[in-house]
Amino acid sequence: MAVSLSLANLAKLPPDVARPGYERNALKAGILHFGVGNFHRAHLQVYLDRLMNGGRDLDFAVLGAGVTPYDLRMRDALAGQDWLTTVVEQSADRSAARVTGVMTGFVPPMDGRAIVAALSDPAIRIVSLTVTEGGYFVNPSTGRFDPGHPAIVADARDAGEPKTVFGLILAGLKARRAAGVAPFTVMSCDNVPHNGKVCRDAVAGLAAAQDPAFADWVRGNVAFPNAMVDRIAPATSDRERAITRDAFGIEDAWPVFCEDFIQWVVEDDFPAGRPAFEEVGAEFVTDVTPWEMMKIRILNGGHAIIAYPSGLMDIHFVHEGMEDPLVRAFLQKVEREEVIPVVPPVPGTDLDGYFRKVEERCLNPKIGDTIRRLCLDGSNRQPKFIIPTIADRLKAGHGIEGLALASALWCRYCAGTTDSGAVIEPNDPNWERLAAAAAAARSEPSAWLGMRDIYGDVGESAVFAAAFARHLVALWAGGARATLQRYLTGA
Known part of the structure; x- marks a missing residue:
């Protein structure tokens, strides 16, 4: 019979389930985290659990926070099990469960006053975020913070009642400065290029709309380290809850399943102090850019290359x-011929070896990661993961046939049906716009490339436009499988 997860039941868990080796009442919150989701609990909380099991940094426990209804649901689920989480790490031939206990509480979501009070606490030295790639109010056409976004305009107008994460961070920083308390470090853990800089631009950009002098203070006094984060942690469904119950004997309302691979490369810029993450596998560097570009272009770009042909061919996992x-042959050809050659060298890393590891991770059947998840939010991901590589190759005069096909596959997917005629449910915040552009592109491909906020100058390249149009025509005429076959054989 499965045991309900709680502090009182830790000793009743099956012996093969690892559990906290630290006393929960010895923990003190030192990190406030916005966006307590699966990735955060499979990544930052796992590093902290490793540290605390070694008796280190017990004063850097996590206090959750959030600004969305999702955060309310997560708080309710975790509160019912004393903030404990079951993390199931899976390789192709092994699964192991660990209960982590590094979280001490969760500020009531969407309660601005309570969140600002927590941010004002001198014990909080790091504010971390996983608010998704699209959560930083970046204008895709410029790649910069958008001060005209309605949510930002609202927070600029009513600084006393902030609703966004960045408005709350600003309010917390103001309260700390007024009380003579040193600012916390703001640490983005999102899969965004130069995530620290992007986060700083959002915080300082909002501050500039409220008080330009305070914006200058933020830029000069608050640290925003860049970081490259990596671990696949798919959404939790009843499937994962059932496995947690049946295979590991734990009733967990919201377990986290993830691969056994984990990586974190961080710029060492934490004036208020930090946990000794380097002792449990994180790597601290002065400039994270090489690792970041490797991951975003080879792994995340690779996900897009896999995703859209698979989606059109009704492949689920x-x-x-x-x-x-x-x-797989499409992925290998595009990566080795077009992507990897324009990725700058990474210290101590063989790029082809890194790509082989990507293949191994994507082949892991235990994860249950879905093609639909990889296809999600292409309008935000393509300008970060695919289009910069195309731009680099065009600038150098190199070929872009494979990447043009990858882009045409995305367009065809957004038309809303697979090659078999099955309906593709909306899978992007901008789905309505994308679907209209994809429908128009069937007869006039420039209708898709004309989305300048996504493609920028790449969409105006005659070389890219010709290759894109040729592939899109082939996809509508013969489907994804036949088009991939022709590309791979050079026909």
Whole structure:
């Protein structure tokens, strides 16, 4: 019979389930985290759990916070189990469960006053975020913070009642400065290029709309380290809850399943102090850019290359896509011929070896990662993961056939049906716009490339436009499988 997860029941867990080796009442919150989701609990909380099991940094426990209804649901689920989480790490041939206990509480979500009070606490020295790639109010056409976004305009107008994460961070910083308390470090853990800089631009950009002098103070006094984060942690469904119950004997309302791979490369800029993450596998560097570009272009770009042909061929899981010879060959050809050659060297890293590890991770059948998840939010991800590589190759005069096909596959996917005629449910915040552009592109491909906020100058390249149009025509005429076959054989 499965045991309900709680502090009182830790000793009743099956012996093969690892559990906290530290006393929970000895923990003190030192990190306030916005966006307590699966990735955060499979990444930052796992590093902290490793440290605390070694008796280190017990004063850097996590206090949750959030600004969305999702955060309310997560808080309710975790509160019912004393903020404990079951993390199930899976390789192709092994699964292991660990209960982590580094979280001490959760500020009531969307309660601005309570969140600002928590941010004002001198014990909080790091404010970390996982608010998704699209949560930083960046204008895709400029790649810069958008001060005209309605949510930002509202927070600028009513600084006393902030609703966004960045408005709350600003209010916390103001309260600390007024009380003579040193600012906390703001640490983005999102999969965004130069995530620290992007986060600083959002905080300082909002501050500039409220008080330009305070914006200058933020830029000069608050640290925003860049970081490269990596671990696949798919959404939790009843499938994961059932496995946690049946295979590990734990009733957990919101367990986290993840791969056994984990990586974190961080710029060492924490004036208020930090946990000794380097002792448990994190790597601290002076400039994270090389690792960041490697991951974003090879791994995240690779996900997009896998995703859209698989989606059009009605493939459900990522590992099933990788088991399709055409999809895997497409990934290998585009990565080795077009992506990897324009990724700058990374200290101590063999790029082809890194790509082989990406293949191994995507082939892991235990994760249950879905093609639909990889296809999600292309309007935000393509300008970060795919289009910069195309731009670099065009600038150098190199070929872009494979990447043009990857882009045409995305366009065809957004038309809303698979090659079999099955309906693709909306899978992007801008789905309505994308679907209209994809429908128009069937007869006039420039209708898709004309989305300048996504493609920028790349969409105006005659070389890219010709290749894109040729592939899109082929996809509508013969489908993804036949088009991949022709590309791979050079026909």
